[in-house]
Amino acid sequence: xxNPLRGWPLFAWIAATAAMIDLVTKTAIFxxxxxxxxxxxxxxxxxxxxxxxxxxxxxxxxxxxxxxxxFSLISCxxxxxxxxxxxxxxxxxxxxxxxxxxxxxGGIIGNLYDRLGLPHLVWHAPLGRVGQPVYAVRDWIHFxxxxxxxxxxxxxxxxxxxxGAGLLFLLSLRPPADGEDAAGARSARGENV
Numbered sequence: 374x375x376n377p378l379r380g381w382p383l384f385a386w387i388a389a390t391a392a393m394i395d396l397v398t399k400t401a402i403f404x405x406x407x408x409x410x411x412x413x414x415x416x417x418x419x420x421x422x423x424x425x426x427x428x429x430x431x432x433x434x435x436x437x438x439x440x441x442x443x444f445s446l447i448s449c450x451x452x453x454x455x456x457x458x459x460x461x462x463x464x465x466x467x468x469x470x471x472x473x474x475x476x477x478x479g480g481i482i483g484n485l486y487d488r489l490g491l492p493h494l495v496w497h498a499p500l501g502r503v504g505q506p507v508y509a510v511r512d513w514i515h516f517x518x519x520x521x522x523x524x525x526x527x528x529x530x531x532x533x534x535x536x537g538a539g540l541l542f543l544l545s546l547r548p549p550a551d552g553e554d555a556a557g558a559r560s561a562r563g564e565n566v
């Protein structure tokens with residue numbers, strides 16, 4: 374029996390949980406360490422992993438600094454696209470697809486929350502921006518390997534996005550399920566599926 378809501382509860386739970394974990398950890402770290410440069414970071418593994426606050430007004434690896442509102446619009450469009458994909462009957466029963474899309478949606482929501490200025494942070498430096506609202510993503514995980522890698526500081530929302538995208542890539546390598554080939558062929562010929 375066809376159920377249009379099938380898949381949605383799991384998707385919503387994954388997306389909400391991922392976003393909540395991201396936002397709670399950002400808040401906890403920023404409460405503990407303050408704005409970037411206010412307090413020393415917490416070294417978890419010397420020369421490899423530390424907790425440091427950072428604000429990113431751009432997107433991937435800090436590209437597009439100052440284009441936060443554009444990235445906010447793109448995030449909203451991405452959420453709409455994900456909702457469309459989840460609504461397709463073929464995807465509602467695919468637990469791996471729901472997991473991937475839920476993680477991506479949760480990551481988008483966590484970073485969108487920051488870009489919209491909802492944490493109500495204000496700049497403490499530079500002098501020209503002191504007291505102005507912050508429309509930037511809060512990052513706090515710093516991974517590096519001395520002399521080899523100094524990865525840009527990131528957050529759990531970024532982690533969810535990468536895991537979700539990686540899972541989507543792996544899912545794209547799956548052979549079609551039984552019946553998908555025939556349905557795809559009939560669709561290509563313009564027949565009702």
